[in-house]
Amino acid sequence: MSVKECGHHKSKKKKIFKRIFWWTAIIAFIVLVTVLIIWAILQPSKPTFILQDVTVYAFNASVANFLTSNFQVTISSRNPNDNIGIYYDRLDVFISYQSQQITLPTSIPPSYQGHKEVDIWSPFVSGNNVPVAPFNYQGLSQDQNNGNVLINVKLDGKVRWKVGAFVSGHYHIYIRCPAFITFGPSSSGIKLGDSGAVKYQLVQRCTVGV
Numbered sequence: 112m113s114v115k116e117c118g119h120h121k122s123k124k125k126k127i128f129k130r131i132f133w134w135t136a137i138i139a140f141i142v143l144v145t146v147l148i149i150w151a152i153l154q155p156s157k158p159t160f161i162l163q164d165v166t167v168y169a170f171n172a173s174v175a176n177f178l179t180s181n182f183q184v185t186i187s188s189r190n191p192n193d194n195i196g197i198y199y200d201r202l203d204v205f206i207s208y209q210s211q212q213i214t215l216p217t218s219i220p221p222s223y224q225g226h227k228e229v230d231i232w233s234p235f236v237s238g239n240n241v242p243v244a245p246f247n248y249q250g251l252s253q254d255q256n257n258g259n260v261l262i263n264v265k266l267d268g269k270v271r272w273k274v275g276a277f278v279s280g281h282y283h284i285y286i287r288c289p290a291f292i293t294f295g296p297s298s299s300g301i302k303l304g305d306s307g308a309v310k311y312q313l314v315q316r317c318t319v320g321v
Contacts, residue, residue: 155195155272158224160317161187162264162288163231166303166310170292172255174240176248178213181237182206184264186288186317188232190224195272197224200281202268204234208260209247214238216267223273236264258295264288270321288317 162184169181184204190197203216217234224230243251254260266286272279290313293299300309 155274156191157319157321158197158270158284159189159191160266160286160288160319161189162290162313162315162317163187164310164312164314165262165264165290165292166308167292167300168306168308169237170260172243172248172251176243176245177240178208178243178248178251179239179241180206180214181235182214183233183235185231185233186264186266187229188224189229190227193226195274196226198222198271198273198278199224200269200271202266202284204232204236204264204266206236206238207263207265208243208251211244211247213241213243213262219266219268255294258293258297260292260294262290262292264290264317282321285320286317288315290315 164185166183167181168183169179171179184206186204199219199222201221202219204219205212205216206214214236215238217236219232219234222230251260265288266284268284269281270284271281290311292311298309300311302309
C-alpha cells in the first residue's frame with residue numbers, strides 16, 4: 112500500500128469516529144432534554160409527613176443541666192405524586208427542645224416509596240444524661256412545672272426522585288414535627304400499664320423542606 116493510500120485510509124477512519132462521537136453526543140443530548148422536559152411537566156411534590164403519636168418512656172431532668180429521655184414516635188409519610196417514586200436513602204430521627212438536640216439520632220432503614228404510597232415508621236429515640244444548655248434546662252424545668260413541654264421530632268436525610276427509568280441525584284430533606292407533651296393532672300396522655308410510659312395521640316402535620 113502506498114503512503115497516499117495509507118493516509119486516505121486513516122482520514123476515512125477519523126471521519127467515521129467523528130460521526131460516531133457526534134451521533135452519540137446528539138442522542139445523549141436529546142435524552143437529557145427529554146428527561147428535563149418530563150421533569151418540568153411533572154413537577155414533583157414533596158412528600159407529606161404526619162406525626163401520629165409520641166410515647167414517653169422516660170423524661171428525667173432531675174440532674175442539673177442533664178436530661179435522660181426515651182421516646183417512641185410513630186410517623187407516616189405519603190408520596191403525593193402520580194408518576195414519581197421516592198428513594199429514602201438516609202433518614203435520621205431525633206428530638207430537640209428549644210433548637211437543641213436532646214437525643215441521639217435513630218436511622219430508619221433505606222426504602223422506596225411508590226406513587227401515592229404511604230409508609231409508617233415507629234422508631235425509638237433516646238438520650239442518656241445528655242448535656243443541656245443552662246438556659247434551656249431552666250426553661251425545661253419551668254415548662255415541666257407548668258405541665259406542658261413543646262418538643263420537636265425532626266427527621267434529616269437524603270432522597271432521590273424516580274421518573275420512569277430516570278433517577279435523580281440526591282436531595283436533602285428536612286422534616287420538623289412539633290409535639291406538646293403534657294404532665295400532671297391535666298395530662299392528655301394515656302398510661303400504658305405499669306411501665307410508667309405515657310402515649311400521646313397527636314396526628315400533627317409536619318413541615319417538610321427539600
